[in-house]
Amino acid sequence: MKMFNTVFRTETSCRKALLSTTIYITLYIIFSLISAVTVFLNLLVIISISHFKQLHTTTNLLILSLAVSDLLVGLIVIPVMTVAIMEPCWGFGEYFCVFQIYIAFLCASLSLGNLVLISIDRYVAVCDPLLYHSKITITRMMCCIFITWCCCIIYRAAIIKDIVNVQVPSQCLKECFIVEGITWGNIIDLVITMVVPCSVIITLYLKIFVVARSQARKVFSKEAASVSGVKTVQANKSERKAAKTLSIVVINYLICWIPFLFSFFLFFNSFINPIIYAFFYPWFKVTAKRILTLNF
Numbered sequence: 157m158k159m160f161n162t163v164f165r166t167e168t169s170c171r172k173a174l175l176s177t178t179i180y181i182t183l184y185i186i187f188s189l190i191s192a193v194t195v196f197l198n199l200l201v202i203i204s205i206s207h208f209k210q211l212h213t214t215t216n217l218l219i220l221s222l223a224v225s226d227l228l229v230g231l232i233v234i235p236v237m238t239v240a241i242m243e244p245c246w247g248f249g250e251y252f253c254v255f256q257i258y259i260a261f262l263c264a265s266l267s268l269g270n271l272v273l274i275s276i277d278r279y280v281a282v283c284d285p286l287l288y289h290s291k292i293t294i295t296r297m298m299c300c301i302f303i304t305w306c307c308c309i310i311y312r313a314a315i316i317k318d319i320v321n322v323q324v325p326s327q328c329l330k331e332c333f334i335v336e337g338i339t340w341g342n343i344i345d346l347v348i349t350m351v352v353p354c355s356v357i358i359t360l361y362l363k364i365f366v367v368a369r370s371q372a373r374k375v376f377s378k379e380a381a382s383v384s385g386v387k388t389v390q391a392n393k394s395e396r397k398a399a400k401t402l403s404i405v406v407i408n409y410l411i412c413w414i415p416f417l418f419s420f421f422l423f424f425n426s427f428i429n430p431i432i433y434a435f436f437y438p439w440f441k442v443t444a445k446r447i448l449t450l451n452f
Contacts, residue, residue, distance in 0.1 A: 187238040194230030197430035204443035225266035226426035265308040
C-alpha cells in the first residue's frame with residue numbers, strides 16, 4: 157500500500173474549513189449516498205448468494221467474499237473517511253485514528269486477495285475446463301477464502317504498529333491525518349500487498365485472454381460441428397463470459413487503486429462492483445428482484 161505514517165496529534169486550533177456551507181452539505185449528501193448505496197447493493201449480493209442454493213458455486217463464493225469486504229468499506233471506511241476529510245477536527249481519539257487506518261488497509265488487502273483467487277478460479281475454468289470441477293471444489297474454495305481472510309487480518313494487525321506513528325502532544329484539540337514517508341518496511345509492504353498480487357492477476361488474465369482467443373477461433377473450425385464439440389464450445393463460451401465479467405471487476409479495482417492509493421476515490425470500486433454484477437449476471441437481477449419484493 158502507499159507508504160505512510162498515520163499521525164494523531166493536537167493543535168492549538170483546528171483546521172479552518174475552507175468550503176462554503178452549500179458545498180459542505182452537498183459533499184456530505186453525496187458521500188452519504190455513496191456509502192448507503194454501497195451497503196445496499198453489496199447486501200443484495202450477499203443475501204442473493206447466501207439464500208439461494210442454486211447460486212452456491214465456487215465462483216459465486218468468491219463474489220460473496222468480495223461483497224463482504226466491499227460491505228465493510230461502505231459500512232465503516234467511507235463514513236469515517238468522510239468525517240475525517242470534511243470535518244476540521246478529529247474527535248474520535250487516537251485509538252480510533254489507528255483503527256480506521258487498519259480497517260481501510262484490511263479492506264484493501266481483502267479485496268485484492270479475493271481478486272487473486274478469482275483470477276486463479278477463472279484461469280483454471282478457461283484453460284483447463286475438463287478438470288475444473290475436480291480441481292476447484294466448494295470445500296477447497298471455502299478453505300482458500302478462509303485462509304485469505306485470516307492472513308489479511310493477521311498480517312495487517314502485525315504490521316500496523318510498524319507503519320503507524322502515533323503522536324499525542326499535550327494540547328487538547330486533535331487531528332488524524334496521513335504523512336507520507338519511505339522506509340524499507342513500507343517498501344516491502346507495498347511489494348507484498350500490491351505489486352505481487354497485481355502481477356499475479358495481470359499475468360493470469362493475459363493467459364486467459366490468449367486461451368479464450370484460441371478457443372474462439374475453434375468455434376469456426378470443423379471440429380466444432382460435432383455434438384460433443386458444440387457442448388465443449390458452449391461450456392467454454394460460458395466460462396469466457398464469466399472471465400470477461402470478472403476481468404471488468406479486476407480492471408475497475410486497478411483503475412480505482414493504483415493511481416489514487418489512499419485517496420477517497422479508491423474506495424469507489426466497492427460501489428461499482430455490485431453494479432457490474434447487475435449488468436452482466438442475470439442471476440443477480442432475478443434474485444435482487446425477488447429479495448426486494450420479498451418473494452423468497
